[in-house]
Amino acid sequence: MAVLEAVSAHPHATADTIAEGARASIGTVSKQAVYNALGTLSEKGIIRRIQPAGSSALYEDRVGDNHHHLICRSCGKTVDVDCAVGGSPCLTASHDSGFAIDEAEVIYWGKCPDCRKA
Amino acid sequence: MAVLEAVSAHPHATADTIAEGARASIGTVSKQAVYNALGTLSEKGIIRRIQPAGSSALYEDRVGDNHHHLICRSCGKTVDVDCAVGGSPCLTASHDSGFAIDEAEVIYWGKCPDCRKA
DNA sequence: TCAAGAACTAGAATTGTTCTATTTTGAGGT
DNA sequence: ACCTCAAAATAGAACAATTCTAGTTCTTGA
Numbered sequence: 001m002a003v004l005e006a007v008s009a010h011p012h013a014t015a016d017t018i019a020e021g022a023r024a025s026i027g028t029v030s031k032q033a034v035y036n037a038l039g040t041l042s043e044k045g046i047i048r049r050i051q052p053a054g055s056s057a058l059y060e061d062r063v064g065d066n067h068h069h070l071i072c073r074s075c076g077k078t079v080d081v082d083c084a085v086g087g088s089p090c091l092t093a094s095h096d097s098g099f100a101i102d103e104a105e106v107i108y109w110g111k112c113p114d115c116r117k118a
Numbered sequence: 119m120a121v122l123e124a125v126s127a128h129p130h131a132t133a134d135t136i137a138e139g140a141r142a143s144i145g146t147v148s149k150q151a152v153y154n155a156l157g158t159l160s161e162k163g164i165i166r167r168i169q170p171a172g173s174s175a176l177y178e179d180r181v182g183d184n185h186h187h188l189i190c191r192s193c194g195k196t197v198d199v200d201c202a203v204g205g206s207p208c209l210t211a212s213h214d215s216g217f218a219i220d221e222a223e224v225i226y227w228g229k230c231p232d233c234r235k236a
Numbered sequence: 237t238c239a240a241g242a243a244c245t246a247g248a249a250t251t252g253t254t255c256t257a258t259t260t261t262g263a264g265g266t
Numbered sequence: 267a268c269c270t271c272a273a274a275a276t277a278g279a280a281c282a283a284t285t286c287t288a289g290t291t292c293t294t295g296a
Contacts, residue, residue, distance in 0.1 A: 051171035097197050101228035110219035148245050
């Protein structure tokens, strides 16, 4: 529960940050307890795990609405974006090679406003 | 050059596999030489590096045609798919939050024909 | 031929995550 | 209340991919 709350409170946080958040509300929690909880929660579909290139895994509780992510190449800032194409469209690849596709993960890479200034 | 050839010969291979490929054509190459070469090549845009969740980095030389990937959740098999939406459309997120977007990375997750049978 | 910079090597170091063995906790039954 | 058993937590080791570092070897231009 504490882990779930921490994920809710810090969207797109790393396991480490979430562990800190959980500790803030409960006291002591081991790293592994957090990993276990995160693992179970994302397995059950209650939270989502994203693993952008060049960073550790991030977790969020916004789930089931087919939204995507926009990540800054310089500072790593991550924001949600709604699916450009509506509903859950991306699930149709042009040619599926016989695969049964169950998810389309979209990551937009770019530069955030702050980093553009600098 | 040997590294580039190895990437060409084994699309979607890991750094390790590419190192083996390079060694097969040249003799001995250190792991770091390979990482250096891969780093420079992808920095210059000659090859592309993809880092799917739960696997190490993969490299490919098909570049600049806005294609995406379809990965099997069970066996990790990776195939190319052309962009569902044509040209380079995905570059437009519904709302860009002020970011300067330069790439849209799409990964379709599913089950390959072989794993569906099993 | 020589010097200077680039690339290469080997091996240690780092980081995020997972594994394993041991301990603690909590629920149900007596 | 007490005991037992399973589930969850702990601590710390283990692991794998990648990066860093220091020293050596090549290559190229003068």
